[in-house]
Amino acid sequence: MPGWVSHVELDWALAPGRRFFEALSDGRTLLRYDRSGSGLSEPVPDVDIVEREFQIIAAVLDAAAYDVVDLLGMSLSAPLAVKWAAAQPKSVRRMVLYGGWLDGARLADAQVQAHVLGLVEQHWGFGSQILTEIFAPDADAAFRTAFATLQRDAAGPDFARAMLDAGYRISVATESAKVTAPTTVIHRDGDRAAPIAEGRRLAAAIPGARLVVLPGRAHIPYVGDVDTLIDHIRAGLGLPKTRAHTAPRLTARQLQVAALVAAGMTNREVAAELVISERSAESHVERIRTRLGLRSRAQLAAWYATTYP
Structure with a gap:
């Protein structure tokens, strides 16, 4: 609840x-x-x-x-x-x-x-x-x-x-x-x-x-x-102690993209900042969301803010 x-x-x-x-x-x-x-x-x-x-x-x-x-x-x-x-x-x-x-x-x-x-x-x-x-x-x-x-x-x-x-x-x-x-x-x-x-x-x-x-x-x-x-x-709840889990890890480039998304940048702005195509920026964001199990940019921004304060 x-x-x-x-x-x-x-x-x-x-x-x-x-x-x-x-x-x-x-x-x-x-x-x-x-x-x-x-x-x-x-x-x-x-x-x-x-x-x-x-x-x-x-x-x-x-x-x-x-x-x-x-x-x-x-x-x-x-x-x-x-x-x-x-x-x-x-x-x-x-x-x-x-x-x-x-x-x-x-x-x-x-x-x-x-x-x-x-x-x-x-x-x-x-x-x-x-x-x-x-x-x-x-x-x-x-x-x-x-x-x-x-x-x-x-x-x-x-x-x-x-x-x-x-x-x-x-x-x-x-x-x-x-x-x-x-x-x-x-x-x-x-x-x-x-x-x-x-x-x-x-x-x-x-x-x-x-x-x-x-x-x-x-x-x-x-x-x-x-x-x-x-x-x-x-x-x-009648359950044993939880097993240790390894958190998903991002590549260095994906961390860069996540940081820029957390800063409020659009895919176009991310692309310009990293000198890549807008399509590549969009692909990076989608792969990050898939790897972390997130559904939105807002979730990604919140994840980055609390994982890398």
């Missing part, structure tokens, strides 16, 4: 994000989606977030022809996953919750909540940067820039505010006691977006849940000690 906002294509283009999702899918089918109003999904009229999430999950499972799944809820999706598991216990075999909370009202005091909501609504550009600083305080500048841009590409200010507000309002104090699926709650002890106290409360409220506390301050799962986090997520 996605975090508070998502974009399945651009998430994949961020090099750390792609490695994270590839590791999760090793030995298992990984189903990802953008909730309505975010990423590639169309907006819908105002609907209760829980009701709409249930509709989306049901549609995804129906499209994939799965009756029972292992559920991974991260950030805002952690309490939403709890609500689904409580309402549809037969559909959840195991559940892993990362960076979640029991009661959103406890994430920050009312004054801080109001300030963040107003900032996102009125100054989304600056707000996306501030949220990135909270979500990934130890990430390098290139990643922070790319992730702030991803958030703005994934959602407009109204939807972003609505999702943050939903996070502050959601509580699963009642539903958590109804969860029957084996559950692992994973939390970083210095998470600045979701305090560790809420992770502990969430784990304590779910019958038989196992709590794993990891060091780190990042709320974004693919920042920080990602390998250890992946190992614990996979363990919670």
Whole structure:
């Protein structure tokens, strides 16, 4: 399940994000989606977030022809996953919750909540940067820039505010006691977006849940000690540790082309810069995208920015 906002294509283009999702899918089918109003999904009229999430999950499972799944809820999706598991216990075999909370009202005091909501609504550009600083305080500048841009590409200010507000309002104090699926709650002890106290409360409220506390301050799962986090997520899903994979490598010329694409150049401009034909430049771009499994120039630009900061 996605975090508070998502974009399945651009998430994949961020090099750390792609490695994270590839590791999760090793030995298992990984189903990802953008909730309505975010990423590639169309907006819908105002609907209760829980009701709409249930509709989306049901549609995804129906499209994939799965009756029972292992559920991974991260950030805002952690309490939403709890609500689904409580309402549809037969559909959840195991559940892993990362960076979640029991009661959103406890994430920050009312004054801080109001300030963040107003900032996102009125100054989304600056707000996306501030949220990135909270979500990934130890990430390098290139990643922070790319992730702030991803958030703005994934959602407009109204939807972003609505999702943050939903996070502050959601509580699963009642539903958590109804969860029957084996559950692992994973939390970083210095998470600045979701305090560790809420992770502990969430784990304590779910019958038989196992709590794993990891060091780190990042709320974004693919920042920080990602390998250890992946190992614990996979363990919670009944999977062995992931095998090491070698990332695709580009030639020196392809790296030159990727850098120019990331700088915003068209194929014609790339050709002029490298003194090659426009057709050759186009061919280079297509081969790079094929080798990296990317679908667009935007994905290529995001990949380069986070791989070669």
